[in-house]
Amino acid sequence: MSTDTPIWNSMPVPALLVNQDDNILSLNPAAETFLNASAKAMVGQPIWDKIMIDAPLADAFDRAREHGTPLFVNDADVGTGDGPPVQCNLQIAPLSDGSGQMLFMISSRELAGRMTRSHGVKSSAKSAIGMAEMLAHEIKNPLAGITGAAQLLSMNLSQEDLELTDLIVVESRRIVKLLEQVEQFGNLSLPARKPVNIHDVLDRARRSALVGFGAHMTIVEDYDPSLPPAEGDADQLVQVVLNLLKNASEAAETNGKIRIHTYYEHSFRLRRADGGGQPLPLQVEIIDDGPGLPLDISGDIFDPFVSGRENGTGLGLALVSKIISDHGGMITVDSVLGRTVFKLSLPRAGKETLAKYEGSL
Numbered sequence: 001m002s003t004d005t006p007i008w009n010s011m012p013v014p015a016l017l018v019n020q021d022d023n024i025l026s027l028n029p030a031a032e033t034f035l036n037a038s039a040k041a042m043v044g045q046p047i048w049d050k051i052m053i054d055a056p057l058a059d060a061f062d063r064a065r066e067h068g069t070p071l072f073v074n075d076a077d078v079g080t081g082d083g084p085p086v087q088c089n090l091q092i093a094p095l096s097d098g099s100g101q102m103l104f105m106i107s108s109r110e111l112a113g114r115m116t117r118s119h120g121v122k123s124s125a126k127s128a129i130g131m132a133e134m135l136a137h138e139i140k141n142p143l144a145g146i147t148g149a150a151q152l153l154s155m156n157l158s159q160e161d162l163e164l165t166d167l168i169v170v171e172s173r174r175i176v177k178l179l180e181q182v183e184q185f186g187n188l189s190l191p192a193r194k195p196v197n198i199h200d201v202l203d204r205a206r207r208s209a210l211v212g213f214g215a216h217m218t219i220v221e222d223y224d225p226s227l228p229p230a231e232g233d234a235d236q237l238v239q240v241v242l243n244l245l246k247n248a249s250e251a252a253e254t255n256g257k258i259r260i261h262t263y264y265e266h267s268f269r270l271r272r273a274d275g276g277g278q279p280l281p282l283q284v285e286i287i288d289d290g291p292g293l294p295l296d297i298s299g300d301i302f303d304p305f306v307s308g309r310e311n312g313t314g315l316g317l318a319l320v321s322k323i324i325s326d327h328g329g330m331i332t333v334d335s336v337l338g339r340t341v342f343k344l345s346l347p348r349a350g351k352e353t354l355a356k357y358e359g360s361l
Contacts, residue, residue, distance in 0.1 A: 013107045018047045020065075020100030029269075034106065035080050036332070036343075038267035047104070052079045053090070061092065065102060068094050078106060140179050147172040191233030191327050195349040195357050198230045198237070198282060199223055202260055205241035214249040214258070222261040230282050231349040232327045240323050243316045244286040244342050251290035251340070261285040268345055270330050278328050280345035293335040301333060 008015070014031035018024055024042050032039055035050060042050060054077035064071040070093040079085035091105040150168040157165060206219050230237075248258045263283050270278045293301060302321040324331045330345040 011105075013105055015106075016047065016051075016104040018102050018104065022047050022102075024050065025101065031106075033332075036334070038265065038269075040267040050080065051104075052085070053077070054079075054085065061102075064092060065094050065100060068096070070094075140176055143172050143176055143179075191236050191323070193231050193233065193327075193353065195229035195354055196232050196234045196237060198227060198262065198284060198346070199225075201234055201237045202241060202262070202284070204238050205245055206260065208238075208242060209245040209249065213246050216254050216256070217249050217252060218255070218257045219245070220257060220259045222259055224263045227262055227264055227282060229349040229354065230346045231353055232329075232346060236323050237327075240320045240344070241284075241286070243320050247316060247342075248286060248288035248290065248340070252288050257289050259285075259287040261287060265345075270328070270345070278347060280329055280347055282346040282348055284344040284346070286342045286344075288340050289338055290340060292337045292340050293333070302331070 008026075008028050011028050011030060014028065014034040016024055016027045016031050024045050024047050027035070027039050027042055032042075035042060037050075053073070057071075057073065060071055063069075070091065073090040073092070075087055076090055077085040078088040078090070088106050091107070093103050095101045095103065147169050150165045150172070154162055154165040154169075202221075202223075206221070209217070210219060245258060249256070252258070261284070264281050265283055266281055268280050268283070270280050302317050321331055324344060324346075328347055332343050332345075334341045334343075
């Protein structure tokens, strides 16, 4: 079976081909995303070492191969060892050529949502942001009038009534701040792409965090010093890392720890439906030891107005996702109790970009 085809690369569900010894022969781009690993790293590995399935499959799998019949498993917990398992349906079928090769396909509603979100802000989210931007502009003017009227009223009120006008002013200002955050999406310019030393970006964000919101945290650097320059906008990337560090700091207990890990993955690519794609070899992980994301929002955490905090606006991670998408990169998250990992995958600076800005690094 040839897996180097547009159909194989365009399949929206994870699919793997294994040989007669149950070693992985090939996997499509959707399976690379599901496993959070490249095809190069997976090919030749035993499938049962890479995919854990909470179902008694061994005998049924052997019978399916021997008799040439498909195998269907519904509502099985499927995991990779890097995060919580996902309830999936499995379709396993032997190839008709008698080679003993087996085709695995994995599908679930949660997984489909995860695959869509990993490639940037969804179109529905973009529409929601656009509508919110328009409303934000219209709402801010009357709010200013309400705030001013409350302040005028407060000049001749008793102390008891002053508490009410103060509440109007405070809450109006809170709404204005929220609206300004919404407007930030529309006002954010496209990144000014230059060669960027990603460790300089991380150090700027780390120092800022330690003198402010992250003063109660320990931030550990785990850097690969050989990383080549990224291609992007340094200021916007600092904003991304600050948002992720702030989230980690707010989620963690006092004296919590954040680890910033960088490494290079040669074969990591953001795949398109046509099988092509953008290499994203530069990896940055923000890892905290907090309680993890609430299960009910973990699949939607990059959507606007979704927040795990009681008074959160749900805009910080949506903005992060937009910036990374504008950079041609990818952001993903894996979260379990005691460990949450936000992973940024970014392009490296090309030869033309490096030549254009030679001497400025």
